[in-house]
Amino acid sequence: MSTxxxxxxxxxxxxxxxxxxxxxxxxxGVGGILALWPFVDQMNPAADTLALATVEVDLSSIGEGxxxxxxxxxxxxxxxxRTATEIAEARAVTMDQLIDKETDEERxxxxxxxxxxxxxxxxxxxxxxxxxxxxxxxxxYGGWFCPCHxxxxxxxxxxxxxxxPRNLDLPDYAFVxxxxxxxx
Amino acid sequence: MAEWETIxxxxxxxxxxxxxxxxxxxxxxxxxPGTPTPRNLNYWWNFGSLAGLxxxxxxxxxxxxxxxxxxxxxxxxxxxxxxxxxxxxGWLLRPMHxxxxxxxxxxVYIHILRGLYYGSYKAPREVLWMLGLVIFLLMxxxxxxxxxxxxxxxxxxxxxxxxxxxxxxxxxxxxxxTLLWGGFSVDNPTLKRFFSLHFLLPFVIFGVVILHIWxxxxxxxxxxxxxxxxxxxxxxxxxxxxxxxxxxxxxxFFLIFAYFIFFAPDALGHPDNYIPANSMVTPDSIVPEWxxxxxxxxxxxxxxxxxxxxxxxxxxxxKLLGVIAxxxxxxLLFALPWLDTSKVRSARFRPTYRWFFWFLVADLVxxxxxxxxxxxxxxxxxxxxxxxxxxxHFLVIMPILGFKEKTLPLPESIANPVVKAAE
Numbered sequence: 258m259s260t261x262x263x264x265x266x267x268x269x270x271x272x273x274x275x276x277x278x279x280x281x282x283x284x285x286g287v288g289g290i291l292a293l294w295p296f297v298d299q300m301n302p303a304a305d306t307l308a309l310a311t312v313e314v315d316l317s318s319i320g321e322g323x324x325x326x327x328x329x330x331x332x333x334x335x336x337x338x339r340t341a342t343e344i345a346e347a348r349a350v351t352m353d354q355l356i357d358k359e360t361d362e363e364r365x366x367x368x369x370x371x372x373x374x375x376x377x378x379x380x381x382x383x384x385x386x387x388x389x390x391x392x393x394x395x396x397x398y399g400g401w402f403c404p405c406h407x408x409x410x411x412x413x414x415x416x417x418x419x420x421x422p423r424n425l426d427l428p429d430y431a432f433v434x435x436x437x438x439x440x441x
Numbered sequence: 442m443a444e445w446e447t448i449x450x451x452x453x454x455x456x457x458x459x460x461x462x463x464x465x466x467x468x469x470x471x472x473x474p475g476t477p478t479p480r481n482l483n484y485w486w487n488f489g490s491l492a493g494l495x496x497x498x499x500x501x502x503x504x505x506x507x508x509x510x511x512x513x514x515x516x517x518x519x520x521x522x523x524x525x526x527x528x529x530x531g532w533l534l535r536p537m538h539x540x541x542x543x544x545x546x547x548x549v550y551i552h553i554l555r556g557l558y559y560g561s562y563k564a565p566r567e568v569l570w571m572l573g574l575v576i577f578l579l580m581x582x583x584x585x586x587x588x589x590x591x592x593x594x595x596x597x598x599x600x601x602x603x604x605x606x607x608x609x610x611x612x613x614x615x616x617x618x619t620l621l622w623g624g625f626s627v628d629n630p631t632l633k634r635f636f637s638l639h640f641l642l643p644f645v646i647f648g649v650v651i652l653h654i655w656x657x658x659x660x661x662x663x664x665x666x667x668x669x670x671x672x673x674x675x676x677x678x679x680x681x682x683x684x685x686x687x688x689x690x691x692x693x694f695f696l697i698f699a700y701f702i703f704f705a706p707d708a709l710g711h712p713d714n715y716i717p718a719n720s721m722v723t724p725d726s727i728v729p730e731w732x733x734x735x736x737x738x739x740x741x742x743x744x745x746x747x748x749x750x751x752x753x754x755x756x757x758x759x760k761l762l763g764v765i766a767x768x769x770x771x772x773l774l775f776a777l778p779w780l781d782t783s784k785v786r787s788a789r790f791r792p793t794y795r796w797f798f799w800f801l802v803a804d805l806v807x808x809x810x811x812x813x814x815x816x817x818x819x820x821x822x823x824x825x826x827x828x829x830x831x832x833x834h835f836l837v838i839m840p841i842l843g844f845k846e847k848t849l850p851l852p853e854s855i856a857n858p859v860v861k862a863a864e
Contacts, residue, residue, distance in 0.1 A: 294530075295529070295533050295534060296501060296505050296530075296534075298529045299508070299509070299529050300508065300529075301529050303527040303529060304526070304528075305523060305527040
């Protein structure tokens with residue numbers, strides 16, 4: 258008695274054994290791939306890292322013309338209390354003078370024009386531009402200057418000169434009260 | 442050793458590569474269709490590949506755990522807890538690794554006992570057997586150091602007890618202990634070096650596993666009848682017959698493994714290891730992981746000095762003798778191929794040895810129980826008897842039994858019963 262005679266053939270010539278092989282291989286394959294996911298996902302931010310995803314900042318101690326840097330998700334956040342002159346300067350710029358065309362109004366929250374809040378990372382190669390601390394070089398446009406490759410940002414944090422491709426990025430933030438913001 | 446077949450892939454690029462590095466031929470000849478294997482291997486032969494699989498799981502899960510673990514006494518405990526609570530899938534990966542160690546030992550112990558029952562250590566497989574013992578010793582070192590890393594009470598005090606064993610060595614013992622510690626007690630330097638070695642040793646094990654499989658290729662697999670392969674009728678190709686059988690075994694093994702990971706992740710551990718290490722407070726009783734208990738029982742069973750009776754002269758202190766007994770209990774297995782004088786391999790044809798084999802298993806169970814209890818009441822005596830029997834089994838019973846035992850007649854060939862039945 259040969260096993261061949263016992264083999265059950267489907268209409269298209271496929272055997273019961275083919276079916277079992279395919280089913281087993283697919284089940285094992287899918288299971289194997291699913292089992293690999295935890296080994297990859299463990300590298301994503303952990304729960305305690307995500308828990309630090311937002312910070313609240315009290316703005317009341319920052320005087321006009323002053324600026325501070327706070328840390329959010331490991332990145333520096335520039336918070337600048339702009340003077341009326343600086344705001345006026347930023348708003349006087351016409352679009353054709355800009356590399357990355359954005360109005361000053363697009364870069365602040367309406368009603369809080371004096372507060373410019375940005376991620377302090379140069380959009381060129383990731384250095385932290387100078388201009389926040391007293392005595393820092395502020396660049397040709399009175400905003401920030403990146404010492405790494407010489408990018409100049411204006412008082413709205415827009416790129417005006419140098420190799421950086423974009424204006425300084427803006428974080429998501431909201432005003433909890435007039436003097437308090439929540440970043441993230 | 443079966444003839445080496447060369448694979449010539451049809452794909453041109455593969456063929457080009459294969460000519461320069463015959464890796465497909467290697468697989469083909471070692472675990473592939475070109476690997477003639479005895480047709481009668483039973484399920485006890487599954488545990489070699491299961492142990493190999495557990496090694497791979499331990500390395501994979503260990504490497505990812507090391508991405509989050511910090512080997513520093515100040516934060517080690519917290520970093521492990523953070524893995525379980527905060528790291529994505531840490532709740533899965535850490536129990537997988539901790540229980541993985543247990544299941545690695547389960548697979549290896551069954552693999553070793555299978556070797557003892559079927560006489561797998563006898564000529565021409567002595568080196569294969571000894572390489573297996575080297576793997577076992579490396580596993581014990583690796584598991585011990587891994588258990589220290591969570592820096593709980595059992596970690597700390599286990600490390601203290603085991604490293605103190607070395608102080609029993611005459612003259613240089615104390616210096617060796619200081620060298621191991623990198624200080625004057627188990628502390629930060631100890632933790633850091635244990636972490637480094639715990640990461641390294643599995644890859645050393647992996648290397649020895651390759652030698653182990655190479656030695657298996659040279660001497661071929663043994664089989665439950667313990668007789669030589671006589672013709673092609675005795676064999677079937679490793680692939681697909683044993684790959685599919687191994688895969689089935691893995692499925693069953695994984696079901697049990699998964700039960701522990703998901704439903705009883707701490708069942709095999711000691712609750713005291715969830716108390717952060719404290720060098721000022723020793724736990725009620727210090728117990729090693731279950732897979733070390735028989736050896737721990739042997740260590741503790743020796744409580745007497747050897748010297749000249751009636752005088753204060755001691756040749757070997759009880760402490761040193763215990764340490765010697767513990768290491769000797771494993772090291773003597775290296776001599777087993779010569780301690781066993783029987784010409785018949787498989788216990789299937791050795792009616793008396795079969796009994797002694799099960800006595801030995803019972804003895805190991807007894808030692809496991811004794812090792813987990815406090816040394817009071819009946820347990821020290823049971824431990825001493827168990828230890829005595831363990832050594833008697835290998836040093837007295839095995840050599841004598843080979844000469845005295847009347848073995849059963851061996852079958853002519855592996856295929857014979859099958860072929861006869863078919864006729």
